[in-house]
Each structure stands twice: as structure tokens, then as C-alpha cells.
Amino acid sequence: MADISIKGLKKTYPGSTELATNNVSLDVAEGEFMVLLGPSGCGKTTLLRMVAGLDFPDEGSISIGGRDVTYLPPQDRNLSMVFQSYAVFPHRKVRTNIAFGLVMKKVPREELEKKVAWAADLLQLTPYLDRYPAQLSGGQRQRVAVARAIVMDADVLLMDEPLSNLDALLRLDFRAELKKIVQQLGSTTLYVTHDQVEAMSLSDRVAVMKKGQIAQLGHPITVYEEPADRFVGGFIGSPPMNFLEGRVTQQGALEVAGQSTEAPEFLARSAARSGGLPVMVGIRAENIYLEDRGTPGTLDATVEVVEPLGHATLLTVDLGGQTIKVQVASTVRVSSGEKVGLRFDQAAIRFFDTETQLGLTA
Amino acid sequence: MLLIAPSIVFMTLLFGWPMVSGILQAFGGPEGLTTANFTRMAQDPYFWASVGNTLLLIVVMIPIQFVLALAMALLIRAKPRGSSVYFYIWAIPLAVSDLAAGLVWLTVFTDRGYLNSVLASVGLEPFSWLAYDNYASMFMAVLIAEVWRATSLVFVIVVAGLQSIPKDYEEAAGVFGAGFWDRLWHVTLPLLRPSLQTALILRTILAFQTFAVALALTGQNFPLVVGETYRWYTGLQDANVASALALVVMAVSMVTAVGYLKLLKDQSEAPR
Numbered sequence: 001m002a003d004i005s006i007k008g009l010k011k012t013y014p015g016s017t018e019l020a021t022n023n024v025s026l027d028v029a030e031g032e033f034m035v036l037l038g039p040s041g042c043g044k045t046t047l048l049r050m051v052a053g054l055d056f057p058d059e060g061s062i063s064i065g066g067r068d069v070t071y072l073p074p075q076d077r078n079l080s081m082v083f084q085s086y087a088v089f090p091h092r093k094v095r096t097n098i099a100f101g102l103v104m105k106k107v108p109r110e111e112l113e114k115k116v117a118w119a120a121d122l123l124q125l126t127p128y129l130d131r132y133p134a135q136l137s138g139g140q141r142q143r144v145a146v147a148r149a150i151v152m153d154a155d156v157l158l159m160d161e162p163l164s165n166l167d168a169l170l171r172l173d174f175r176a177e178l179k180k181i182v183q184q185l186g187s188t189t190l191y192v193t194h195d196q197v198e199a200m201s202l203s204d205r206v207a208v209m210k211k212g213q214i215a216q217l218g219h220p221i222t223v224y225e226e227p228a229d230r231f232v233g234g235f236i237g238s239p240p241m242n243f244l245e246g247r248v249t250q251q252g253a254l255e256v257a258g259q260s261t262e263a264p265e266f267l268a269r270s271a272a273r274s275g276g277l278p279v280m281v282g283i284r285a286e287n288i289y290l291e292d293r294g295t296p297g298t299l300d301a302t303v304e305v306v307e308p309l310g311h312a313t314l315l316t317v318d319l320g321g322q323t324i325k326v327q328v329a330s331t332v333r334v335s336s337g338e339k340v341g342l343r344f345d346q347a348a349i350r351f352f353d354t355e356t357q358l359g360l361t362a
Numbered sequence: 363m364l365l366i367a368p369s370i371v372f373m374t375l376l377f378g379w380p381m382v383s384g385i386l387q388a389f390g391g392p393e394g395l396t397t398a399n400f401t402r403m404a405q406d407p408y409f410w411a412s413v414g415n416t417l418l419l420i421v422v423m424i425p426i427q428f429v430l431a432l433a434m435a436l437l438i439r440a441k442p443r444g445s446s447v448y449f450y451i452w453a454i455p456l457a458v459s460d461l462a463a464g465l466v467w468l469t470v471f472t473d474r475g476y477l478n479s480v481l482a483s484v485g486l487e488p489f490s491w492l493a494y495d496n497y498a499s500m501f502m503a504v505l506i507a508e509v510w511r512a513t514s515l516v517f518v519i520v521v522a523g524l525q526s527i528p529k530d531y532e533e534a535a536g537v538f539g540a541g542f543w544d545r546l547w548h549v550t551l552p553l554l555r556p557s558l559q560t561a562l563i564l565r566t567i568l569a570f571q572t573f574a575v576a577l578a579l580t581g582q583n584f585p586l587v588v589g590e591t592y593r594w595y596t597g598l599q600d601a602n603v604a605s606a607l608a609l610v611v612m613a614v615s616m617v618t619a620v621g622y623l624k625l626l627k628d629q630s631e632a633p634r
Contacts, residue, residue, distance in 0.1 A: 052533075052537055053536070053537075054533050054536070054537070073536065073541075074533070074536040074537045075536050075537075075538075075539045075540055075541050077537075078539075079537060080537065080538060081534070081537045081538075083530050083533070083534055085528065085530050087528070087530035087531050087533070087534035089531060089534075089535075089548075089549060089552075089553075090553070091552040091553060091555070092552075100535070100538050100540075100548075101538035101539055104535075104538055104539035104540045104544060105539050148538070152538065158537075
């Protein structure tokens with residue numbers, strides 16, 4: 001086990017002018033589960049590949065456990081990895097697939113067999129040890145890939161969207177299982193995904209990436225509740241955070257959709273100084289409450305679409321020409337076209353700069 | 363039946379009928395069916411020499427060609443600068459007819475050829491490379507010409523095979539601690555098995571039929587089995603023995619192909 005220290009990584013793929021990673025720095029503590037989250041093309045896989053040694057950066061450095069590995073080939077880095085495609089060798093039986101890394105490390109036979117048996121047991125592969133990958137289901141192949149990675153006792157465990165090729169139900173099951181296994185191992189883990197639910201549920205910390213840079217790094221709940229910018233708020237959460245154009249007046253009122261409520265102190269102060277401040281108001285669907293039209297402190301809105309989801313009901317609501325999503329309890333009876341009042345949970349409202357899209361905080 | 367009728371007719375006319383008539387000819391004689399043609403074939407002084415030469419050529423040439431083709435294909439896969447140019451250059455011999463290739467190499471190895479000119483210009487004695495009493499140099503000349511001419515077939519098949527292997531496997535092997543040779547031995551070669559099998563079958567069958575290069579370089583001094591077929595047919599005007607020889611080549615080719623398929627059988631796709 002070891003920590004990972006990434007400093008100022010820059011990488012451009014041949015034939016491309018855009019930086020795949022632009023000056024990325026990231027420290028992963030020993031035993032930490034770090035998730036790299038972002039949309040496709042954000043550089044998260046590139047970053048992982050550079051840590052793995054499958055690609056080399058143009059600039060910057062990577063060290064694992066204090067050892068500079070920036071330009072070492074993968075076989076000299078003492079790591080293990082689960083690939084998105086699993087990359088389970090089709091010509092080797094499950095047993096020899098799992099043992100591959102151990103054979104390469106020339107681990108004594110007795111220890112090797114013990115470890116393979118342990119991993120097979122942990123991942124419920126024992127009955128399949130003498131089968132070829134072609135005779136396994138996708139989920140089982142995935143387990144082989146994970147088993148092959150965990151027998152290594154490597155310094156660092158890398159995972160590149162390991163769950164993305166599983167069907168939804170299997171993914172849910174395996175996600176929890178993976179979390180349990182990694183917690184048991186306690187290994188330093190770098191995990192790439194574009195699925196924000198995976199990132200939230202697995203990580204100790206999550207690094208949200210955008211256009212080759214880390215947009216926000218933090219505890220998953222922090223990233224969820226206090227997105228550093230509009231991109232993060234819009235990327236994390238299902239449905240994503242609602243964004244409303246608004247304005248803080250010189251008098252300290254927050255105007256949204258032609259209606260006004262009270263603005264928080266720090267914004268009122270800067271608005272008073274600058275003579276009015278345009279802001280982007282961010283609020284999550286579950287932090288908006290439905291009330292009767294006309295209740296003091298609510299905004300007038302009209303329900304457009306009602307989508308019962310079972311555990312909750314998702315409403316698409318028109319608020320003075322802007323469309324937002326509101327999540328209410330499934331017991332709430334509401335129909336489309338209904339005129340309602342919306343109350344925002346003041347503590348959950350986030351404000352963003354309209355120019356830089358960055359979060360505004362006190 | 364109606365839909366496949368054209369192909370059946372074609373196969374019968376262009377493949378089945380000539381084969382049957384060839385077989386009949388091989389066993390044909392003035393007094394009906396006989397094995398006399400095979401006896402005559404085996405008693406010919408050149409026959410066993412040609413069998414020996416053909417087998418020696420195959421045994422020496424095929425490993426050389428596979429190592430070369432694999433090395434070339436791996437170089438292409440590593441994508442050095444201009445790798446596509448190399449690919450086309452290395453594939454050129456595919457387009458050269460074997461007789462032309464033999465003639466090109468004749469200009470190199472003949473007594474007043476390029477090789478001897480180079481030797482003379484650096485002050486060395488010229489050498490009769492293709493003289494009938496210099497068996498070793500004659501064999502080397504045929505071997506070099508054949509390697510040059512026919513390696514590209516193996517190369518093209520191996521390149522195609524390599525392209526169909528996802529990079530992930532080699533990358534995974536690397537991450538799990540395998541260096542270049544381990545990756546080649548434990549991952550690339552096993553995954554390349556179907557392509558190697560195809561190339562091996564094709565190349566061996568074609569090697570049994572090596573003919574024009576040796577003929578151009580050595581005439582009858584380095585007899586090969588198919589060359590003997592040609593000699594029986596045109597020189598000795600005996601179509602029956604020529605057919606018998608051809609039949610032997612075909613039988614050996616078929617046995618070899620089946621042998622390779624059995625030997626290199628892929629276990630991982632065995633039924634559940």
C-alpha cells in the first residue's frame with residue numbers, strides 16, 4: 001500500500017491540439033478510495049492510464065509511495081488494474097487468469113494457490129476456476145477481472161469504469177460488493193467512472209473532472225451539496241441541480257423569475273456595494289417544497305409534467321418562464337397544469353457567478 | 363437446390379471433374395487401373411532427392427519465415443514513424459510472380475551476378491553459388507530467394523491477426539508485471555494462434571509447391587517435388603506419372619493441414 005502523488009500532469013495525444021489533462025495535480029492518501037468522475041473526454045481515463053504507465057505525460061510527475069514512477073513501464077510500478085473491457089485473457093482458464101500477476105511475480109506455487117483460492121472464494125468464482133472466459137457470463141468475467149487484480153497485493157489498485165458493462169441490476173449488486181472488498185483490502189484505489197451514483201456511493205473523496213482539469217475535489221457529500229461551480233452541480237445528482245437566472249438588488253432582495261425573496265447576507269452586502277448583482281441560483285430538486293399558491297415566502301409556479309418514480313414524484317415546473325425539476329414525496333397528489341407555490345430550502349440554495357460559473361460563498 | 367445449382371455446376375466442372383480425371387490418370391495405364399505409375403515415380407533417381415530437398419527447404423524455411431514475419435508485424439504494431447510505408451514495402455513480394463522473383467535472384471547469384479561483382483570489387487574471389495557441386499550454397503540461394511518472396515504472405519496474415527487483438531490484453535499483461543517477452547509468450551502468441559494456424563497451413567502447402575524459384579536459380583540441379591511433376595509432364599512426356607506425383611503432393615498437403623489443425627487446436631473454445 002502506498003500513497004499516490006500527481007503533480008502538474010500535462011498530456012496531449014498525438015494528432016490532437018487539446019490537452020487531455022491540463023496541469024492536473026492530485027494526492028491520494030494511503031488506503032484512500034479516490035474516484036475520478038467526469039463526462040467522456042474529460043481526461044479521467046487518460047489520468048488513470050498515466051498512473052498505470054500505459055501512457056506517459058508530456059510534463060509533470062507521478063510518484064507512488066514516494067517513488068517517482070512517471071516514465072516507468074507498467075510492469076515496474078507494482079500496481080494492479082481492472083479494465084473497462086475486463087481484458088480477461090480468453091486463452092487462459094479462470095484459475096490461470098487470476099494467477100497471471102502472481103506467476104509474473106514468480107510467487108511460490110503454494111502461496112499462489114492459496115491466494116487464488118482466497119480470491120475465488122471472495123468473488124464466488126470457485127465453481128468456475130477450470131472454465132474458460134468464453135464459458136462465463138459478463139458478470140462472472142467481471143469478477144475474474146477483479147479477482148486477478150486483488151490477488152496482487154499491489155501498492156495501488158486502479159479501476160477503469162469496471163461496472164459500466166454490467167446491466168443495471170448486476171451493477172447495483174456488484175457496487176456494494178466491490179465497496180466491501182476494497183474496504184477489506186484497505187488498498188489505495190483510484191477509480192474512474194462517469195456514473196455519479198457510483199462515485200458518490202464508493203468514494204472517500206471524489207475528483208470531478210472537466211476538460212482535462214479537476215473542477216472540484218472533496219468528500220462526495222460536500223461535492224453534492226456545495227458544488228464548486230455550475231458544471232459540478234449540473235453533473236452530479238439525478239436530476240441535476242436546477243439553475244435559475246436571478247438578481248440580487250441593491251436593497252438586498254433576491255429576484256427570481258420576476259418574484260422576490262430575501263437574499264443571503266453576503267450577497268446583499270456585495271450587491272449593495274456594486275449596485276445590484278446578477279447571480280445564478282442553484283437548487284436541487286429535493287430541496288424545493290410544494291405549497292399552496294400564495295403562501296408567504298413562496299414563488300408562484302405551474303406544474304407542467306408529473307412523473308411518479310415510485311420512491312418519489314418528479315415534477316417539471318414552470319417558474320416564470322424557466323423550467324425546473326422538483327422532487328416531492330410520492331404521497332403528494334398533484335396534477336399537471338396545477339398552480340402551486342414553491343418554497344426553496346434557504347440553506348440548500350447555492351449561488352454561482354453568471355460570468356465565471358464559479359460558486360459564490362460567504 | 364436451385365439457388366446453389368450454379369455453384370455446384372461450377373465446382374463440378376472446374377474442380378471436381380479435373381480432380382477425378384487427374385486421379386484416374388495417376389492410376390491409369392494401357393491395361394486399366396494400375397499402381398505402376400507410382401512405382402516408376404519412386405524408382406526415378408531424382409524422386410527421393412526432390413523429396414529430401416523439399417522437406418529440408420520446408421523445415422529450414424518455415425521457422426525462419428515465421429520469426430521474420432512476426433518480428434516485422436510486431437515492429438509495425440509498435441507504430442514507428444512511417445510504419446504504413448514499411449507495411450507496403452514488406453508486402454511487395456506478394457505481388458511478384460515466383461518465376462520473376464527467381465530471375466531477380468538469379469541476377470544476384472549467377473556467376474557474373476551482383477553478388478560476385480560486389481565480392482570482386484572488395485577483392486574477394488568470386489564463387490559459383492549455383493554450381494551443382496556446391497549443394498550448400500545452392501540450397502542457401504534457393505532458401506534466401508524463397509524467404510524473400512514468400513515471407514510477406516505470413517507477414518500480411520500476422521499483421522491482420524495482430525490488428526484483431528485488442529490492445530487491452532497486452533496492457534493488462536503489462537500492468538500485471540509482464541515484460542516484453544512474457545507478454546509475447548503468454549498473451550500475444552496464444553491470441554494470435556488462429557492467424558498463425560492459417561499462415562502455417564497456407565505457407566506449408568505452398569512450400570510443398572515451391573518450384574519456379576528453384577527452377578530459375580538452379581534448373582534441375584536442385585530438384586523439388588513439383589519441379590519433378592513438371593519434368594515428367596513436359597520433359598518425359600508422361601502425364602500419368604506426373605499426375606501420380608501431383609496426387610502425392612496433394613495428399614501430403616492435406617495430411618499436413620489436418621495435422622496442424624489437430625496440433626494447434628484451441629482449447630478455450632471447447633463446448634461447455
